[in-house]
Amino acid sequence: MGRNVAVVAGGHSKFGKRYDATMRELCAEAYKPIYDEGITQDRIDASVLSYAASQFSGQGAGSALIADYLGIQDKPHMRVESACTTGTASLRAAWGMVAAGLYDVMLVLGVEQMNRVSSATATEYMSQAGDMRWEYPFGISFPAFYALMASRYMADYGIPHEVLSRISVKSHHYGAQNPKAHLPKEVSLEEADNAVPICRPLNLYDCSLITDGAAAVVIAAEERVKEFTDRPMWIRGIGAGASEMMIQDRKSLTSIPGAKRAGKAAYEMAGIGPDDIDMAQVHDCFSIAELIAYEDLGFAEPGKGREIVENKENYHEGRIPVNCDGGLKSKGHPLGATGISMTYEILKQMRGEAEQPSRQIKDVKYGLAHNVGQSGQFVNVFIFERGF
Amino acid sequence: MAEEKELYLGYATDKAVTPFMADWLRNLEQEKLMKSKCTSCGTEYLPPRQHCQKCLSICELTEFTEREAKLYSYVIVDFGPESLSDKAPYVVAIGEFPSGLRLTAHITNLMSPPEVGMPLKLAFEKIDDKKISYKWLV
Numbered sequence: 001m002g003r004n005v006a007v008v009a010g011g012h013s014k015f016g017k018r019y020d021a022t023m024r025e026l027c028a029e030a031y032k033p034i035y036d037e038g039i040t041q042d043r044i045d046a047s048v049l050s051y052a053a054s055q056f057s058g059q060g061a062g063s064a065l066i067a068d069y070l071g072i073q074d075k076p077h078m079r080v081e082s083a084c085t086t087g088t089a090s091l092r093a094a095w096g097m098v099a100a101g102l103y104d105v106m107l108v109l110g111v112e113q114m115n116r117v118s119s120a121t122a123t124e125y126m127s128q129a130g131d132m133r134w135e136y137p138f139g140i141s142f143p144a145f146y147a148l149m150a151s152r153y154m155a156d157y158g159i160p161h162e163v164l165s166r167i168s169v170k171s172h173h174y175g176a177q178n179p180k181a182h183l184p185k186e187v188s189l190e191e192a193d194n195a196v197p198i199c200r201p202l203n204l205y206d207c208s209l210i211t212d213g214a215a216a217v218v219i220a221a222e223e224r225v226k227e228f229t230d231r232p233m234w235i236r237g238i239g240a241g242a243s244e245m246m247i248q249d250r251k252s253l254t255s256i257p258g259a260k261r262a263g264k265a266a267y268e269m270a271g272i273g274p275d276d277i278d279m280a281q282v283h284d285c286f287s288i289a290e291l292i293a294y295e296d297l298g299f300a301e302p303g304k305g306r307e308i309v310e311n312k313e314n315y316h317e318g319r320i321p322v323n324c325d326g327g328l329k330s331k332g333h334p335l336g337a338t339g340i341s342m343t344y345e346i347l348k349q350m351r352g353e354a355e356q357p358s359r360q361i362k363d364v365k366y367g368l369a370h371n372v373g374q375s376g377q378f379v380n381v382f383i384f385e386r387g388f
Numbered sequence: 389m390a391e392e393k394e395l396y397l398g399y400a401t402d403k404a405v406t407p408f409m410a411d412w413l414r415n416l417e418q419e420k421l422m423k424s425k426c427t428s429c430g431t432e433y434l435p436p437r438q439h440c441q442k443c444l445s446i447c448e449l450t451e452f453t454e455r456e457a458k459l460y461s462y463v464i465v466d467f468g469p470e471s472l473s474d475k476a477p478y479v480v481a482i483g484e485f486p487s488g489l490r491l492t493a494h495i496t497n498l499m500s501p502p503e504v505g506m507p508l509k510l511a512f513e514k515i516d517d518k519k520i521s522y523k524w525l526v
Contacts, residue, residue, distance in 0.1 A: 124470035134435045137398060138480050138494060139465055139472035147463035155504035200464035248482045248490040253461055
């Protein structure tokens with residue numbers, strides 16, 4: 001399948017309510033560490049520079065703006081959009097171009113600026129990713145779509161809300177140790193379980209954050225990798241999936257069909273299975289999404305995801321460490337940046353560069369990124385292999 | 389999209405975005421909820437589509453007469469999108485009819501928390517002179 005492609009460098013802005021920066025400055029913050037490692041503009045052939053929702057900044061033709069700000073205005077660039085999978089969709093597009101031989105070295109950057117509007121306005125923009133004719137008129141916000149899944153999941157499998165809260169407690173435990181996190185603080189189970197309702201059965205601590213931030217990686221073709229690093233991370237599996245536009249049309253609400261398809265395709269391409277995965281970054285836009293991800297990715301049987309949670313198998317020393325950077329819940333969820341942030345975290349874990357030993361996962365050979373857009377209409381699953 | 393945004397909080401009867409939707413709205417005004425049926429392969433859609441998802445042929449509107457459904461899933465929206473935030477909390481439910489067709493709408497008369505599997509009844513509601521919607525009653 002074309003040339004082998006590796007991730008050779010990564011950079012990450014501070015995530016948070018960034019009133020000190022807009023989209024362009026966040027992008028510079030994400031590219032600067034890569035530049036400082038010696039991957040200067042002249043070494044980059046082309047780029048994919050993406051954000052999910054132009055409503056937040058009002059900026060059209062944004063990849064031109066970003067390319068210009070980063071000093072790569074004379075190199076081919078493009079923006080890819082697919083809701084919250086914008087980041088991994090950009091990586092998928094760039095991988096294709098490098099694997100095919102069109103370019104050797106590409107910068108892939110995802111960004112979102114979300115906090116220049118109120119939470120209500122941000123919720124409004126995101127609800128417009130539902131069907132504008134048949135869903136939007138009923139005020140189905142982004143958390144509401146996942147609450148529809150949660151209600152059905154909780155009824156079918158008889159799980160208490162506390163199981164979901166335990167996922168949030170874990171996310172905050174690790175986010176508190178991540179200097180890039182938006183909300184780096186621990187929460188207690190009691191606090192998480194009794195928080196103010198947002199879209200019942202989901203409460204405040206079941207929901208990810210409205211975050212400003214950017215993340216970037218550089219990928220290179222096999223024959224060029226050594227010029228950039230002796231610690232590459234190979235892209236071994238890419239699976240993409242899709243699901244029905246309207247949530248009422250899904251056969252099941254206890255699983256995301258596109259995520260199952262994406263996971264299967266990624267495992268097949270990589271030639272490995274769920275048991276081979278040493279760590280996963282999953283799309284916990286809501287606590288229920290992480291629980292469902294365990295099952296869609298084959299880490300647990302349907303309805304049994306709670307066992308991973310209750311046995312703490314998802315912690316950094318557990319059987320399948322998940323989101324030991326705080327995840328979308330505590331690290332934050334700048335839509336277009338999220339998939340690249342997942343990739344960045346896996347690279348960091350493989351290289352043993354977590355800031356705290358208390359969140360460093362041991363000996364990561366295979367890492368998986370699971371990035372979901374809207375309520376499952378888009379899914380990308382990447383499997384990465386340590387190349388050193 | 390801008391035109392459809394104005395449909396918020398029910399369907400504006402004088403702002404149909406296509407002739408097909410105008411027909412659908414004229415029926416809704418008479419408390420007829422129309423589904424659509426493919427003129428080529430016969431597949432049915434609720435809510436209606438003008439083009440068949442399977443063969444892309446034209447669909448025609450036909451009346452949907454089922455009224456009793458079961459609650460397939462629900463959400464109580466406490467914090468809504470900006471344009472509906474003053475209506476919160478409100479309950480959105482997916483109901484499943486015996487035929488297997490499903491519909492998404494608000495439940496407007498709940499006195500106790502909704503439960504998966506509970507019976508729902510489809511009803512119509514005139515919001516004002518030019519706006520109409522359908523809803524679930526328990």
